[in-house]
Amino acid sequence: METLPDVQIVASHTLPQDLIEELDHWYDRTLLADPAYVHVKDWALADWIVLIRFDGQWASVAEIMDQVIRVGGQPQRVAGISGVMTHPDRRGQGLAAQAVKAALDHARDELNAPFGLLTSTHKLMPYYRNLGWTEVPVRLTFTQSDGPSRYDPALVTSMIYPLSAQVWPNGDIDFNGPPW
Numbered sequence: 001m002e003t004l005p006d007v008q009i010v011a012s013h014t015l016p017q018d019l020i021e022e023l024d025h026w027y028d029r030t031l032l033a034d035p036a037y038v039h040v041k042d043w044a045l046a047d048w049i050v051l052i053r054f055d056g057q058w059a060s061v062a063e064i065m066d067q068v069i070r071v072g073g074q075p076q077r078v079a080g081i082s083g084v085m086t087h088p089d090r091r092g093q094g095l096a097a098q099a100v101k102a103a104l105d106h107a108r109d110e111l112n113a114p115f116g117l118l119t120s121t122h123k124l125m126p127y128y129r130n131l132g133w134t135e136v137p138v139r140l141t142f143t144q145s146d147g148p149s150r151y152d153p154a155l156v157t158s159m160i161y162p163l164s165a166q167v168w169p170n171g172d173i174d175f176n177g178p179p180w
């Protein structure tokens, strides 16, 4: 019988170097190779990682970052959810959904964040919609070391998940730093 997954939320600075390198290897082959994201060089750093493992081997991950962005020019705290990735051998078993849910639970219960915010390619939007996320079709700008940049709206959309009674404000989103 298959063992149950071990689900942990760990501070990102405590991840062992060999695991960081293995995850980077898979990020390079998947998310970072996506045309929607190839122009991004500087990424927001994760504060927490949801790590789902079977028998000590990573199976699925999601990153959480505690951020203050700007929406319509006003500061807005969000829990950024990013780097959602499942090992190719473990896909289609609901692990990414489990990782995202664990990330949102942590954002609400431990960080008191009023919203989750992620960016999604259009092909994955239905997947996140099914998990309760709503797209916010506004302009998405962010900062890189060589100046301001933006996501192509034809490729990437922001999606939010309510974690409180707050209403999402109107206006374009500025990540106020590197994006996720």
Ligand SMILES: CC(C)(COP(=O)(O)OP(=O)(O)OC[C@H]1O[C@@H](n2cnc3c(N)ncnc32)[C@H](O)[C@@H]1OP(=O)(O)O)[C@@H](O)C(=O)NCCC(=O)NCCS
Binding pocket: 030, 031, 060, 083, 084, 085, 086, 087, 090, 091, 092, 093, 094, 095, 096, 097, 098, 119, 120, 121, 123, 124, 127
């Ligand atoms: C997307 C991803 C995280 C899903 O992981 P998972 O653990 O298999 O996800 P779940 O089991 O919770 O859900 C599987 C569903 O994801 C959706 N999905 C996965 N990849 C997809 C893709 N490229 N396009 C559209 N939908 C996709 C499908 O609806 C799939 O349903 P199916 O199993 O009936 O086909 C995984 O395919 C992955 O790591 N991809 C590479 C990294 C990536 O693109 N991450 C998304 C960051 S926004």
